Amino acid sequence: VPRRKIVASSEVEQSYIMIKPDGVQRGLVGEIISRFEKKGFLLKGLKLFQCPKDLAQEHYKDLKDRPFFPKLIDYITSGPVVCMAWEGDGVVASARKLIGATNPLQAEPGTIRGDLAVQTGRNVVHGSDSPDNGKREIALWFKEGELCQWESVQTPWLIE
Numbered sequence: 372v373p374r375r376k377i378v379a380s381s382e383v384e385q386s387y388i389m390i391k392p393d394g395v396q397r398g399l400v401g402e403i404i405s406r407f408e409k410k411g412f413l414l415k416g417l418k419l420f421q422c423p424k425d426l427a428q429e430h431y432k433d434l435k436d437r438p439f440f441p442k443l444i445d446y447i448t449s450g451p452v453v454c455m456a457w458e459g460d461g462v463v464a465s466a467r468k469l470i471g472a473t474n475p476l477q478a479e480p481g482t483i484r485g486d487l488a489v490q491t492g493r494n495v496v497h498g499s500d501s502p503d504n505g506k507r508e509i510a511l512w513f514k515e516g517e518l519c520q521w522e523s524v525q526t527p528w529l530i531e
């Protein structure tokens with residue numbers, strides 16, 4: 372099988388996926404990572420991290436005027452989160468489908484939220500909503516050198 376050329380990361384779509392503190396506390400880390408791995412996206416960054424308040428506020432700045440914002444910041448900073456950068460063509464929209472609707476009661480069975488959660492305020496996982504936000508969020512949550520440039524041996528079996 373021919374080797375594909377390694378494309379510079381900035382050219383490839385990336386999504387910031389985060390397992391929220393409830394997902395970590397409930398022992399769902401392996402289950403959630405597994406869904407993105409099995410789908411066939413490429414993991415470029417991964418860490419367990421206690422999020423400071425100012426970072427949570429920056430990440431969710433578009434929601435700062437919503438009534439639930441203080442509760443959202445308390446939730447996201449209430450324990451460690453798992454930060455991930457996933458890469459691949461179409462990863463942003465596909466990850467949103469794998470994650471399911473914001474309200475887990477409305478999320479389809481088979482999605483992460485549809486299978487594993489019951490409330491919007493405890494919906495176990497975050498996924499970027501656009502490729503631009505994917506880049507912005509990965510830059511916000513990861514430092515220089517925390518992402519790995521590597522090529523999976525599976526790639527030629529996933530992408531023709």
Ligand code: GDP
Pocket residue numbers: 434439442443472473491492493494496497498500
């Ligand atoms: P997402 O992109 O599906 O995560 O949803 P949004 O970007 O609209 O909201 C971001 C996060 O804020 C959600 O995932 C929830 O954790 C939280 N959130 C949104 N709406 C509500 C709400 O009405 N009540 C509470 N408690 N949290 C909310």
Ligand code: MG
Pocket residue numbers: 498500
């Ligand atoms: Mg969102």
